[in-house]
Amino acid sequence: MRGAAGLTAAGFLACGLVLMSSAAVAQTPLPGPAPEELRNIQRHGPWSQPVPRDPSNRVSGNAEAIALGRALFFDPRLSPSADLSCATCHLPERALTDGRDRARGGGAAKPRLDRNTPGLWNVGHGRWFGWDGGSDSLWSFALRPILHPDEMGASAAHVARLLRGDANLACRYANAFGRAVPPEAAAESALVDAAKALAAYLETLVSGASAFDELREALARGDATAAARYPDDARRGLALFAGKGQCSICHFGPNFSNGEFHNIGMPHMVEPGRVDPGRHGGIRRVRADKYNLLGAFSDDATRASGSRTLHLAQNHGNYGQFKVPSLRNVELTAPYMHDGRLATLREVVRHYSELNVDRLHQDGEALLKPLRLSDAESEDLVAFLRTLTSRSFPDLNPAPGPCERRGA
Ligand code: HEC
Ligand code: HEC
Structure with a gap:
């Protein structure tokens, strides 16, 4: 033998x-x-x-931002009802998935979402984010669960208050971004910075051989x-x-x-009566997203990183297409496919x-x-x-x- x-x-x-x-x-x-x-x-x-630095995120690779992102990832206070952190759905012991077919949202209703929670190991090696690729950067994706009413349902003001009100978070923020947490009037930039810190953390999630x-x-x-x-x-x-x-x-x-x-x-x-348009909807979403790589919140002054977004074109074939998932650690991330049906x-x-x-x-x-x-x-x-x-x-x-x- x-x-x-x-x-x-x-x-x-x-x-x-x-x-x-x-x-x-x-x-x-x-x-x-x-x-x-x-x-x-x-x-x-x-x-x-290792994941290459993201030119659209000025704190990509920054150790203090990574520490801030890590703290935020595990902090249920990111959701106003304090019942949902990123790690509620992306569980460390399940290779950063939740083991459900489709995710459950937050609040009293805990609505069943449309899609399966993907694992986040090696996510930084991706190029589009979400099963439909509706986001063109990790940081712009991270804004979605924070803001979505069926998920955390937070506002920019809520996130800015959380950063300002917690000595540890405020300290990490100041070290990472070189300024104090912006005041209420500039809460949106605090929100985007929080997402960029989360992205800097996610970029470090690279699994071994x-x-x-x-x-x-x-x-x-x-x-x-x-x-x-x-x-x-x-x-x-x-x-x-x-x-x-x-x-x-x-x-x-x-x-x-x-x-x-x-x-x-x-x-x-x-x-019955409702389909997931997949990439077709994702292209629409990423083009309309004010946080995309062509928008004012990207830190890439050259805008070179946005060229793929600029050249996106819809066609009928995009209907029902979904992102090709990585197969690394796939044994650990059941159930499978965009809606977890297998x-x-x-x-x-x-x-x-x-x-x-x-x-x-x-x-x-x-x-x-x-x-x-x-x-x-x-x-x-x-x-x-x-x-x-x-x-x-x-x-x-x-x-x-x-x-x-x-x-x-
Ligand atoms: C309610 C459960 C839930 C929470 C809370 C949640 N996620 Fe997710 N996550 C999902 C689902 C479901 C998807 C797939 C979404 C889609 O395709 O539309 C996803 C997708 C992602 C992706 C894209 C992965 C890929 O391969 O494209 C990233 C990155 C991510 N989540 C990060 C986060 C971060 C950061 C937080 C906290 C701010 C968070 N998630 C909170 C359920 C959740
Ligand atoms: C034409 C491109 C294409 C080919 C060829 C292909 N796949 Fe896939 N694969 C995909 C896409 C797209 C998805 C996600 C589909 C969805 O979610 O609806 C997927 C999903 C998967 C998944 C589920 C992963 C997860 O995290 O949910 C596994 C496992 C997989 N494929 C294995 C295979 C194997 C084994 C083969 C060869 C027999 C194969 N694939 C051939 C595109 C492809």
């Missing part, structure tokens, strides 16, 4: 080496995945990667022994993922998402296997076809997805040191 696994891994490895140095010559055809699949594997790394990353690294450095440690079922699943399954076309790159929007034939009825990874794989092509009315999705996987192949694909779970996560909420006002 061990020998067979080793042999296949060696085949794997030899192909990898051919890719990396064109000088290598394979005399006989080697067993294992095709060169194209191996190229795909290498494209899913390296990992982990997974068994898949260890395999990828082993292949890259030519370590057959380490490569052989990767389980056989997951290796077959990986071949499906990167090969005939064509999953990596959309679940592309180190974070397993191309950052774009696709229609994969999921129903998008929210309730309970397990096995159900997700069944969706792709049995795909209802009639629902795929849009042009660009011609690459999706029912995969008709056997039970064993489906199990292999699930086994592969489970190897995307990070072996380590940074501490989400370390005890903060006392805040000392700088330059005061």
Whole structure:
């Protein structure tokens, strides 16, 4: 058994080496995945990667802003009824999801929201935020749950008062932004700053390497022994993922998402008579958003970061498209899809296997076809997805040191 696994891994490895140095010559055809699949594997790394600074957020990467953002993330006082923090829905022990199909809002009514709560690990590697991409920056997204009447339902004045009234928050604010919390009349800028601090915190949520990353690294450095440690079922699943399954076309790159929007034939009825328009609505929303990257609140004086927003165009195909989610740590974030309608990874794989092509009315999705996987192949694909779970996560909420006002 061990020998067979080793042999296949060696085949794997030899192909990898051919890719990396064109000088290598394979005399006989080697067993294992095709060169194209191996190229795909290498494209899913390296990992982990820090999130690049956000030019639209002047406190991106600022340690004091990160500390402020962390404090706000866990603080239920952000909601006026003090019953909802970001962490109420993005629970640390559930990989920053809530385990529900669709989220529950705040206040007495606790309304059922339209969408599933996504995990926030590695969220900073995204390019559009929300399942419909209705926000073009992390900080502008963070304003949504704060202001939305079904979620926290807070106002700018409420957030400014919270920052001003708490010595620790006020101190972090002053250190991060180099000024005292603005007065009532300028509450909106305090609100946007709070969102920018939250975004600076979210950018630090990068999870560690997974068994898949260890395999990828082993292949890259030519370590057959380490490569052989990767389980056989997951290796077959990986071949499906990167090969005939064509999953990596959309679940592309180190974070397993191309950052774009696709229609994969999921129903998008929210309730009888009401549909979730997906990306179609997201484009409308981001263009109308006064907090978008083209607006006055972006700190990017060049406005270069807003060029994608500037060039957004609606077309009918956007209807029913949703963001391609990252698959890192997907094992931990059930249930799945924008409305959480699939309970397990096995159900997700069944969706792709049995795909209802009639629902795929849009042009660009011609690459999706029912995969008709056997039970064993489906199990292999699930086994592969489970190897995307990070072996380590940074501490989400370390005890903060006392805040000392700088330059005061
Ligand atoms: C009531 C539950 C709830 C609360 C409270 C909440 N969220 Fe969320 N979060 C969600 C849901 C649901 C979505 C998906 C929204 C959508 O697609 O429209 C989401 C999406 C996100 C995203 C986008 C993720 C992505 O991959 O695109 C970010 C970032 C985020 N939340 C951050 C926050 C922050 C910061 C707070 C606190 C200010 C917060 N959330 C409070 C439920 C919640
Ligand atoms: C055409 C692009 C595309 C291809 C190809 C594709 N996916 Fe997806 N995937 C998506 C989109 C878009 C979603 C979210 C759809 C929604 O929420 O309605 C998604 C969702 C998922 C989810 C749920 C993740 C979550 O957090 O909810 C998993 C798991 C997944 N895909 C795995 C796969 C696998 C395995 C394959 C190959 C068999 C595959 N995908 C092929 C675009 C694609």
